[in-house]
Amino acid sequence: MSRSDAPAGDGAAPDGTDGTDADGAQRDPLVEVRNLKKYYEDDGFLTGDPVKAVDGVSFDIRKGETLGLVGESGCGKTTLGRTILGLESATDGEVVSDGREVARLSGKQLREWQRDAQMVFQDPEASLNDRMTVGEIIREPLDAHEQGTKAERKERVFELIDLVGLNEEHYYRYPHQFSGGQRQRIGIARALALEPEFMVLDEPVSALDVSVQARVINLLEDLQDELGLTYLFIAHDLSVVRHIADRVAVMYLGDIVELGDTEAVYNDPAHPYTVSLLSAIPGSHTGTDRDRVTLRGTPPSPRDPPQGCRFATRCPARVRPAAFADLPETAWDGIDALDTVLRERASLEDGLTDRLRRSLGLAADANDIDEVVADLFGWHPGEQSPQEGEGPLTSEARAAVEDAVRFARRGEDEEAAAVLREAFGSVCNRERPEAHVVDGDGRTSACVRHTDEYDSPAAAIDERYARRDD
């Protein structure tokens, strides 16, 4: 892999540059993704909100590079990969390659795109047909695109088998006779059959043991050098992506929150989500000196993503309203936890018993919200009015919490959450942040804290951890 994008001169780039195309120029984009959206609507007549799997992302994939795409499960990275290839139809936005708009292609042009862009799937068990021989599996795309004569196709298959490090004798065997690593090689050979220039690799090594994984990663790197391939490498394993990718895009809940040169992102993450994600890598050889930033909870549902910044509900650097600047960290822990509880209650469908009880006028566990508040803030809203200075909340903050609790007691969890956010929310909960360029190489990060008005995300996280330790 070449890293000719790396800034020359400062000598800080620790990576080996093989220099095969070290012309230093920024490479041209091979694929341009603009404001791409993919929503899944429910079928059926009572349709709820659509699942916003990919919700307006824009980026380029440059010729010859490996662009890593990381994020937690459900963040939309696989959907994004499939939509770029045209395997899913985009809800909005466009994918342009070589002047072709992928979503609008048909007939001959579509078949050309399907030849130029290929996918390698995660699960080598499930992505190969067990009733076909390896030779037939690899030959299938050649047959489908009617490439050459039968003899030529067979010849090509043997070439491919050799290229991915399998033996000729494997041609007549069946997939179940192979180990996971070998199967993944078969999948790669099939993807290479039509000489694509672009490949989407969806978790290609996640199902493999580390020693096998290393060999497949080396193979992918060799193939890229040899054939000049461009990769979109989707993975949840952050160490693998650091090793293989030139640039990395970090995805959260349908949105790309940070995108930049891999080493720069890993050494000095800009977005608070990237900071948290990288700090969660277990083990010592992770390259970040930062203390672990443990995120609360799980990502919200893509069916009902938070307004404003998608990450605001878990963000360790969320901007807080000036009116509550003096609240201690423990109070914010409680407020954030209460917000999570109310959100989750609002999104859960009530069980039959709950609905029955409500229809009979029996409020379902109406007072258990008081218990939650008592656990979080050490004061029971249903019982007594607390003394000044009791618990971590100021009297103003307590009044706001009480407002929210009043709604929650009536089972109006959504309204309760709204009241809570009205009081304790900020710009992060109201406006979707735009991407800011954060370094000389054009790295972008979508966080409001990159504007002059606020401290940087890293500084804010550090400050809050320091306050906690005091």
Next chain:
Amino acid sequence: MAAPDDGADGDEPLLAVEDLTTVFHTDKETIRAVDGVSFEVSEGETVGVVGESGSGKSVTARSILGLIESPGTIESGSIRFRGEELTGGNWERHRGDLSIVFQDPINSMNPVYTVGNQIREALRIHQGLRGQAAREEAVRLLEAVGIPDARRRVGEYPHQFSGGMRQRAVIAMALACDPDLLVCDEPTTALDVTIQAQILELLDDLQREEDLAILFITHDMGVIEETADRVNVMYAGEVVESAPVETLFDGPAHPYTRGLLASIPGRTATGDRLPTIEGEVPTPTESASDCRYAPRCPDAFDACERVHPEHVRVGPDQTAACLLHEEVRPRPDGRGDRGRRRRRRGRRG
């Protein structure tokens, strides 16, 4: 294997596995999934077992819990819990003392009962709690494993929980038995890295609060580095190296451990090719008469194909089953083997 204590000194560890061999009979052959494994777990300690798929680490876990079913059987060896032999059907008497958390939380729960129901069942069986007391304890356990809004969520079904929350609930179920030893078999493998960090933190806290001993089984070297006090590296049914966690990562002695650590991305400079281990993990069907790693080992020499390597001490508290290290064996004229060390390490943090 290093010679275990004879146990006569009353210093018996919480769990002592000695020369454990678990085999699976098939029509064609007998697979020796676990083949002569020995290690100990002391109270309050986390012992890691790390290996690739097919190394026998999960079968080791299941053997300890008495969960081996036909066609598998524990062929020989001993598993002692507080000095009492478990093999031969004595698990019932220690049912609640050992508890296991599996990789996949959804398969560890019954979809048609509420989470609270399942925890209360464990509480009834293992602690004799019923009614209101069981209900309160179930809520306490869910709170202890960090589930917000426990009082309401105790009445929900497993499918209403997210993956991370489900694994927390499974841990709560495991704790309902009030165990002394918690066996965790890849408990975070199905989870995202941020959720994994939460679960590892939780296990650490629980260990400190409840003075739990944990046997942690994983393929992930990063996770083992973070959780374990002591690590056993397994390969093809055998433990090939055993050492305190820092020692193992700073100075791996067995060529397999070295190869494994080197092949992890992130431990090698980016841009370099990843060092690899050629070949595949073999499936052992005969008892070992050679080194099972020899065909893949870059350091193998003639004797490796003829001699089955025994564990030799290569450091103060580190053993490796490799002929390369034969020469540093304690000299027969010297003070010899000072007996197995079992110094309790202070917990981290």
